[in-house]
Amino acid sequence: MRRQGGGPAGLLSDQARGSAALLAALPPRYGEVLLNLLDRLESSALFSEESCSFSQKDLLDNLSLWVDKARAQLGG
DSSP: OOOSOOHHHHHHHHHHHTOHHHHHHSOHHHHHHHHHHHHHHHHHHTSOGGGOSSOHHHHHHHHHHHHHHHHHHTTO
């Protein structure tokens, strides 16, 4: 489990990681990709945009794409 804190990125990560039923309904690769995105998003939240190797905007765009694909996979 992730440590507490982290602002909005931490809250988002906590909620996503706590959605075990949703992740179980998806193919295993979806969980792997989501956890990877969340790890990078948490890391990017620790640094300013200039000093981080992960762009928060790009990560959020990728997370949005993940959500779209997960919805399609679940038939929603």
